[in-house]
Amino acid sequence: MFFSYLKNFISKFIIVLLGVGLVVSLGVGTDIISFGMSDKIVAKINDKDITIEEFNYFRRLRFADASKKLLSDKEAVKIIDKQIVNTIARRKVSSEQAAQLGLYVSDDEIEDKIKGSSLFSNQGRFIGFSGYKAKVKDIFGLKIEVFEQILREEVLTDKLESFFSSFVFVSDLEIEQKYRDDSTxxxxxxxxxxxxxxEAPNFTDIDINNFIMSKKEEAPISNLTYILAQLDFEELTKDINITKKDIDSFILNYSSDDESISDESAKTLIRKRIALNLLPKKFKSLNEMAESKSFDEIISENGIKNKVISLNLDTPQRIISKDLLSKIVSTNFSDRKVQVFISIDSLWIVTTLGEKILSKxxxxxxxxxxxxxxxxxxxxxxxxxxxxxxxxxxxxxxxxxxxxxxxxxxxxxxxxxxxxxxxxxxxxxxxxxxxxxxxxxxxxxxxxxxxxxxxxADTDFLLLDKDKIKKDLSRPRKEKIYRTFLTEIFTNSNIKYNPKYIN
Incomplete structure (x- = not known):
């Protein structure tokens, strides 16, 4: 039964991976403020409790080295509190998915993790289980069963990532080519x-007119003139309100002592991340419109008449990326007059002119x-x-x-x-x-x-670098698969906050 479930799960996952691609999630599913929740519960994720005990443990860790300025900023503290809850929620959702896949953590594994932790060692030696229990209770302020449940969830999450990593394959040929390319x-x-x-020739009016006429004759075949409209990240997110709270949260997460992020830059980066989430759905919607509607109708309905430009392949210009240009010129517009393309963080609606138009x-x-x-x-x-x-x-x-x-x-x-x-x-x-x-x-x-x-490259030394090259090649593939999966489960999760702690 497990293998039947696993097969169905993997099939669904692959469909999601192909359809959605790599997207960035800014939160955990749907946020709901739930009244009437027990004082011992900070939040619930898919009906699993996040207790005040667990929350306080991670909160103490987070604020241990925080500056007085940060601690005195009540709004910043509220933002961080919510981030702590969301981090705990992600771990619980991930470990739950791991368990549903049949992944398991034994008591021996938990014992080994405790013994191997620097938290419970003195001069490199394990302090013993009595010392371990005393430290968890007196210093961490946790019950043993709560702490070990956290460990169990962490191990399950690690196993889940390893499980998805097992789908990544790097061939010996790829390794050899990577070694050759880097070492040569x-x-x-x-x-x-x-x-x-x-010395440029002196082109006469006859030369110019003949050139214009030749392009008119070639136009239906060569498609040298295109009309494009861009739906960029600003257009995709124009109806989304970015609050001061969102900006503060982003800056706290992504700025550093060495690099500060202005509010305006943070707002732009947030919009770009949101746009990446919206791209697949909007791409599908525009393609459906392109099946039955004209270019003018599509740009009018999307409010981007001011984003229209013309592209003449005879006239040197750099108004679009090389990648987008390659996609356009390789597309057969006779099958469908309007085509939709994704380029970086924008959608482009493209059509061709029926007749070549060139000024002198x-x-x-x-x-x-x-x-x-x-x-x-x-x-x-x-x-x-x-x-x-x-x-x-x-x-x-x-x-x-x-x-x-x-x-x-x-x-x-x-x-x-x-x-x-x-x-x-x-x-x-x-x-x-x-x-x-x-x-x-x-x-x-x-x-x-x-x-x-x-x-x-000296192939005799390939063996020394083989494992490292394999890791380097597999890492981005693993991250893409695992991140896509996490985005899927987080988006479909439902988190409820206790307004006494999170608002």
Whole structure:
């Protein structure tokens, strides 16, 4: 029966993971103030009690090193009290889920945890169970059964995280590639065409008009002009009121002695976090609208007429991210006239113009940009097409040639090399004393790369780093899976506060 439940649970979890993605939760489910609660109970989470005894224990720990200024701020103390309750609630919900999955903590495990704790040792030796019980009662102010229940919940929570970590797989090939990319070191030059000697052609009115006409004819096929509207985090959260209490809570949690956060910055960060929660649902809603409504209807209903921009792929501009541009140009708009994309923390509604529209100024700018681009590409391609038997001689000849400029990069890993060049260059094409055999385009820049020296990774040392690399690769995957799961259970949890303690 357990395995049947586990199978159903994992199936549901995977659906949630694929549908929701990684989101950030700012709280625990639904907040309710419950009157008539016992004075011994601070709150209830899914009908489980959070006692005043347990609350006071964690409260003493939290305020042990607090400044007098903080302790004298009643509003700040209220915020921290609620955070303490929410932290306890999360642990209880997580341990409950662990138990439902069949995870178990034995008495021997609790005993080992007690013996191994620095809280109950003297000069590295366990103080004995009589000393342990006296310390829990007299110093911590807890009953033994309450303290051991806390330990049990902590162990169950750790086991739950390990359980989800077991779903993460890192192959030997991934480990080998990561080791190779990080341990291979390169010295290389990036060469660019110097446009100081470039003379732009004098484009006539006939040239400009012909260009405009050619784009009109190409438009239905090439989709070179797009109309976009952005639904950013501010639009997504415009109806949500961020209170002073919310801001104070955020600053207390995320600011440090080294870095202060202003109220305005905190409000922006809070809105961005809330927007991440709202993105999946809004993305689904906009896609449903796009099935039956026009671009104008969608932006009107969402109140973002002032967020509309045009994107002309013939005219050099940087108004959207490279990632979004890639998504747009790879999408077939003939299937559906309006498409919706997620980019960073915004939603974008996109459509195409039925006819290519270019002003004379835009056309002239495009002609000049295309001409300069072709000039640079011709100069760079010339080097690659030269005598391939001796790239080093070809490269050396460019150092005294004013048509080229170069930049030297020293001792970069292959992984960093890929970041610097902003290009996916295969490892096999990296050869010492040779050009990378293609022109690389990064944004509006075009350049080629000459590899001066390669210090390849020594595979004999892979074994020394294998475990660390595996952990490094698996950590973000584990965190994503576990965090998504916790977000799901916390969102569906119901916490009730006793107004005597939390209001």
């Amino acid at each position: 070191k390169l010295n290389f030059y990036t060469l660019r065409a110097n446009s100081s000697q470039y 100024q835009e056309a002239l700018a495009s002609l000049r940009a295309n001409s300069l681009h072709n000039y640079q590409m011709d100069l760079l391609t010339l080097l690659l097409d030269d005598d391939k038997s001796n790239d080093r001689l070809v490269f050396d000849s460019t150092k005294s040639d004013i048509k080229y400029s170069y930049e030297f990069n020293y001792d970069l890993s292959f992984a960093d090399f890929s970041k610097v060049t902003n290009s996916k260059i295969g490892y096999p094409v990296i050869k010492e004393g040779h050009f990378v055999p293609r022109v690389i385009s990064a944004g509006s820049e075009n350049f080629i790369v000459f590899i001066e020296k390669v210090r390849k």
